Amino acid sequence: MKSERDIIAHVVSLLRLPPDGEVVRGIGDDCAVINKDSRNCFLVSTDTLVEGVHFDLAWHPPALVGRKAAAVNLSDIAAMGGKPRFALLNLAFPASAPTWLDDFLAGFIAMLGEYAVMLVGGDTVKSSSDCSITVTIIGEAARDAVIYRSGAVSGDLVFVSGVLGNAAAGLALCRAALGRNALQKWKGLVGAHQAPEPRIGLGNILAASNLVHAMMDISDGLATDLAHLCEESSTGAEVARESLPVSEDLEAAAAELQMPVLDWVLRGGEDYQLLFTAAPEHEAALRALVREKNEGEIFAVGRITAGRGVFLQEGSKRSEITYQGYDHFRD
Amino acid sequence: MKSERDIIAHVVSLLRLPPDGEVVRGIGDDCAVINKDSRNCFLVSTDTLVEGVHFDLAWHPPALVGRKAAAVNLSDIAAMGGKPRFALLNLAFPASAPTWLDDFLAGFIAMLGEYAVMLVGGDTVKSSSDCSITVTIIGEAARDAVIYRSGAVSGDLVFVSGVLGNAAAGLALCRAALGRNALQKWKGLVGAHQAPEPRIGLGNILAASNLVHAMMDISDGLATDLAHLCEESSTGAEVARESLPVSEDLEAAAAELQMPVLDWVLRGGEDYQLLFTAAPEHEAALRALVREKNEGEIFAVGRITAGRGVFLQEGSKRSEITYQGYDHFRD
Numbered sequence: 001m002k003s004e005r006d007i008i009a010h011v012v013s014l015l016r017l018p019p020d021g022e023v024v025r026g027i028g029d030d031c032a033v034i035n036k037d038s039r040n041c042f043l044v045s046t047d048t049l050v051e052g053v054h055f056d057l058a059w060h061p062p063a064l065v066g067r068k069a070a071a072v073n074l075s076d077i078a079a080m081g082g083k084p085r086f087a088l089l090n091l092a093f094p095a096s097a098p099t100w101l102d103d104f105l106a107g108f109i110a111m112l113g114e115y116a117v118m119l120v121g122g123d124t125v126k127s128s129s130d131c132s133i134t135v136t137i138i139g140e141a142a143r144d145a146v147i148y149r150s151g152a153v154s155g156d157l158v159f160v161s162g163v164l165g166n167a168a169a170g171l172a173l174c175r176a177a178l179g180r181n182a183l184q185k186w187k188g189l190v191g192a193h194q195a196p197e198p199r200i201g202l203g204n205i206l207a208a209s210n211l212v213h214a215m216m217d218i219s220d221g222l223a224t225d226l227a228h229l230c231e232e233s234s235t236g237a238e239v240a241r242e243s244l245p246v247s248e249d250l251e252a253a254a255a256e257l258q259m260p261v262l263d264w265v266l267r268g269g270e271d272y273q274l275l276f277t278a279a280p281e282h283e284a285a286l287r288a289l290v291r292e293k294n295e296g297e298i299f300a301v302g303r304i305t306a307g308r309g310v311f312l313q314e315g316s317k318r319s320e321i322t323y324q325g326y327d328h329f330r331d
Numbered sequence: 332m333k334s335e336r337d338i339i340a341h342v343v344s345l346l347r348l349p350p351d352g353e354v355v356r357g358i359g360d361d362c363a364v365i366n367k368d369s370r371n372c373f374l375v376s377t378d379t380l381v382e383g384v385h386f387d388l389a390w391h392p393p394a395l396v397g398r399k400a401a402a403v404n405l406s407d408i409a410a411m412g413g414k415p416r417f418a419l420l421n422l423a424f425p426a427s428a429p430t431w432l433d434d435f436l437a438g439f440i441a442m443l444g445e446y447a448v449m450l451v452g453g454d455t456v457k458s459s460s461d462c463s464i465t466v467t468i469i470g471e472a473a474r475d476a477v478i479y480r481s482g483a484v485s486g487d488l489v490f491v492s493g494v495l496g497n498a499a500a501g502l503a504l505c506r507a508a509l510g511r512n513a514l515q516k517w518k519g520l521v522g523a524h525q526a527p528e529p530r531i532g533l534g535n536i537l538a539a540s541n542l543v544h545a546m547m548d549i550s551d552g553l554a555t556d557l558a559h560l561c562e563e564s565s566t567g568a569e570v571a572r573e574s575l576p577v578s579e580d581l582e583a584a585a586a587e588l589q590m591p592v593l594d595w596v597l598r599g600g601e602d603y604q605l606l607f608t609a610a611p612e613h614e615a616a617l618r619a620l621v622r623e624k625n626e627g628e629i630f631a632v633g634r635i636t637a638g639r640g641v642f643l644q645e646g647s648k649r650s651e652i653t654y655q656g657y658d659h660f661r662d
Contacts, residue, residue, distance in 0.1 A: 007428055007455050011420070011436060023417065023449055032451035034417060034469070037368035044452060046467060048421045052459040086354065086365060089342070090379045090465050097338055105342060118354055120363035121375060123465075124338050128383040130461040134421050134454075136377060138365070 005323065028232060029149050030079035030216050031139065041146065043139035045076035051131040059174040059183070062100035064194045066107025069133050072219065074115055074198035075272040077139035079217035081147045081207025084115050084200065089122035090134040098131055108135075115200060145207045147276070152214035152233035156277035156304040159286070161199055162296060163245045164222055165261070166192035168268020169253045176257060188249050196272040202295040203274060211286055215276040221269040222301070223324040227310045229275060230322075239266075239302035239321070241314035266312070267324055277304055336654065359563060360480050361410035361547050362470065372477065374470040376407035382462040390505040390514070393431035395525045397438025400464050403550065405446055405529035406603040408470035410548035412478045412538025415446050415531065420453035421465040429462055439466075446531060476538045478607070483545035483564035487608035487635040490617070492530055493627060494576045495553055496592070497523035499599020500584045507588060519580050527603040533626040534605060542617055546607040552600040553632070554655040558641045560606060561653075570597075570633035570652070572645035597643070598655055608635055 012027055024033040024041055031043035049055055049072075055065045070087070077084040089108065091101075112119060117137070170193030173186045183190055199217070206212045214233055218225045222239065230237050244265055254261045278286055283300065290298050302313075310322045343358055355364035355372055362374035380386060380403075386396045401418070408415040420439065422432075443450060448468070501524030504517045514521055530548070537543045545564055549556045553570065561568050575596055585592045609617055614631060621629050633644075641653045 004455050007422075007432075010433075011450075011453075011455075023451055026449065026451040027453070032417070032419070034451065042373070044417075044419065044467075044469070046419045046421055046452060046454055046465070048423050048454050048456045048463075048465065050423055050456060050458045053457050086363070086375075088363070088375065088377045088467065090377055091338075092379050092381055092461075092463060101338075102341075118357065119342075120354055120357040120365065121377060122342075122358070123377055123379050124335050124342075125379045125381060126384050127381045127463065128461045130423075130459045130463070132379075132423060132458065132461070132463055134377070134379065134465040136375075136419065136467045138375070 024143065025148065030076040031082070033080070033146055035143070036140065039142055040140055041143045043077055043080050043082040043141060043146070044136070045073060046134060046136040047072050048132060048134045056174070057100060060194055062103035063107030066104040067111040067195055069135050070108050070111035071196050071198045071272065073135045073137040074111070074117070074200060075196070075217045075219070077137055078198050078200045078203035079215055079274060080141065081145055081203045081215065082139035082141035083204065084117045084137055084139045086120045086138040087112055087117050088136040089119060091122070092125050092127035093131040094127050094129050141207065147207055147212050147215040149214055149216045149229045149232035152229055152235050152277040152304045153279070154235055154304055154306040155280070156213055157280050157283055157300045158226065158237055158239065158302040158304060159276050159278065159298045159300055160218065160222070160245065161202055161274040161298055162271070163247045163250070164218070164271050164273065165250050165264035165268050166247055167196060167270035168264040169250045170194065171270070172257060172259060172264070173253060186249065186253060188247070189253055193270065196270065198272060199274050201293070202290065205289060205293050205295060206274070206276060209286065209289055211278050211282040213277045213279070215274060218271040218273050218275050219269055221267045222275065223266040223310060223321040225275055227323045229277070230304070230308070230310060233304070236305040236308045237302055237310045238305055239310065239312050241312060243299065243301045245299040245301070266321055355474065356479065361407040362413070364411070364477055366474070367471065370473055371471055372474045374408055374411050374413040374472060374477070375467070376404060377465060377467040378403050379463060379465045387505070388431060391525055393434035394438030397435040398442040398526055400466050401439050401442035402527050402529045403603065404466045404468040405442070405448070405531060406527070406548045406550070408468055409529050409531045409534035410546055410605060411472065412476055412534045412546065413470035413472035414535065415448045415468055415470045417451045417469040418443055418448050419467040420450060422453070423456050423458035424462040425458050425460050472538065478538055478543050478546040480545055480547045480560045480563040483560055483566050483608040483635045484610070485566055485635055485637040486611070487544055488611050488614055488631045489557065489568055489570065489633040489635060490607050490609065490629045491549065491553070491576065491632055492533055492605040492629055493602070494578045494581070495549070495602050495604065496581050496595035496599050497578055498527060498601035499595040500581045501525070502601070503588060503590060503595070504584060517580065517584055519578070520584055524601065527601065529603060530605050532624070533621065536620060536624050536626060537605070537607060540617065540620055542609050542613040543607045544609055546605060549602045549604050549606050550600055552598045553606065554597040554641060554652040556606055558654045560608070561635070561639070561641055564635070567636040567639045568633055568641045569636055570641065570643050572643060574630065574632045576630040576632070597652055
């Protein structure tokens with residue numbers, strides 16, 4: 001079966017791109033980058049969510065689905081260091097508006113409001129059987145401050161902006177059908193799945209620092225997203241097992257569900273933390289900056305290498321993990 | 332059951348719009364209009380198509396579905412007088428890429444290429460059971476040349492840019508399951524359904540003329556789309572039955588299928604012709620301009636009125652047709 005990457009590569013191979021000086025970046029990054037005026041550019045990104053595939057109302061309150069539909073798109077703007085500005089919302093559902101639509105919209109619009117994003121358009125259509133939601137987001141950035149996936153340099157440190165795997169663990173717990181009381185115990189993990197926060201503030205700070213070489217958000221898991229970043233940068237990477245930030249909750253949940261911790265941490269996806277690289281000599285300055293701006297902690301998890309492939313170093317064991325994260329059509 | 336208009340009105344009612352001087356026009360026109368630089372603006376629009384609802388591969392070759400997915404979005408740019416520039420494509424399908432995906436993409440990309448539109452992004456996800464396609468299009472226009480739905484003035488003539496109802500008739504013929512040979516006889520009508528052409532050239536000419544007060548494209552049928560234009564302009568309209576441009580093919584198909592001609596002409600939708608208004612004293616100049624530029628013929632079908640509602644005058648009979656066109660959730 002074709003993977004999601006195969007399909008995208010195929011679409012790109014079909015394109016006969018007309019030369020267009022206004023497009024700074026097309027397919028291949030978190031957002032397309034289009035010139036706006038002499039100093040600024042627009043960032044454009046879009047995501048589709050399907051009920052039963054990307055969200056399950058059995059354990060996902062509709063208002064939080066709405067927040068998440070906004071958040072995953074806002075995260076793409078954060079990933080390039082931009083400010084989100086405008087959104088479009090396409091809704092498709094069978095027969096009539098579902099009962100959860102009002103709560104979904106309230107959550108969606110509340111999240112947009114928190115980032116002063118204006119809903120400027122969309123479409124409402126009847127589907128055959130799925131409820132699906134497509135959000136398109138338009139952000140803005142100074143052209144020379146945009147951070148791409150493609151800027152990583154051999155020797156860079158690889159950073160992530162928070163613990164990894166909590167969202168995947170939360171999803172696994174929900175799927176295990178533990179019931180409301182049992183899930184209450186895991187509310188931190190379940191919340192990471194239900195209501196991710198886009199790291200807009202941190203993305204802006206990193207873009208303004210001029211110290212970051214490459215950046216993206218972690219939506220498909222570190223193994224796949226770091227592979228994307230390396231492919232665009234023509235590099236490889238090594239990740240150190242002992243450097244991966246993992247929450248105590250996740251360790252406990254992994255023990256309870258008898259799941260390997262690394263599956264969630266490397267392959268789970270939906271963390272919506274930022275993944276970025278910078279020269280080792282700037283590590284201290286970056287840490288100080290992030291702390292000063294109250295954007296939590298950043299974690300150095302590995303290094304960019306000249307050789308290709310993404311590898312995990314676990315004690316003396318080295319294993320390849322390139323593109324081993326979430327794939328829409330494989331998983 | 333809520334109509335599509337009800338749902339959109341509900342979304343709009345939920346919006347607490349942050350003041351944003353960069354948004355010239357939000358929800359309520361064919362495109363959102365966002366400032367680009369001191370002279371120009373971006374036009375943004377999006378549409379979702381679902382297999383089995385918006386297209387049926389039993390009679391719709393995948394390459395033409397691809398062309399149409401592009402065309403209906405390009406038409407929204409035409410409707411405001413803009414030039415299309417960039418597109419995003421979201422694909423959702425169950426399990427794996429459908430066998431028709433390659434042909435679909437070839438048609439989609441060919442149509443974009445004809446208008447020098449660059450595909451800059453998108454998303455590919457697994458759905459639960461529907462194949463759905465969302466296209467987002469970004470166009471550009473000089474800010475003072477954009478034509479809105481809201482500019483119609485009482486006394487204006489109402490024009491359409493081509494015969495009406497052919498696409499609806501073509502769809503009805505396909506649905507009647509006539510077989511390939513029988514459909515060959517109706518290929519003009521079937522082609523209007525399968526492969527509409529966006530009126531980009533005409534839209535640009537009308538925008539540059541400075542003679543057009545209000546414009547939109549006809550996607551849901553004249554009865555509904557003229558009602559939209561009138562609502563945004565705080566006017567009404569009267570349409571004269573004998574002025575409606577109807578093809579001989581459509582008359583013949585209506586006789587064969589025993590369908591009322593007006594159902595297709597007023598209510599059918601998907602014509603993707605332009606609907607626009609201008610002062611009567613400019614009719615001759617507009618006709619000459621359109622002829623000179625080889626953009627076919629324009630037809631004056633009625634008049635904008637001060638009183639509200641859209642009415643059809645048929646001999647001495649006057650009947651209200653406000654919003655009697657296609658509605659995604661009623662039909």
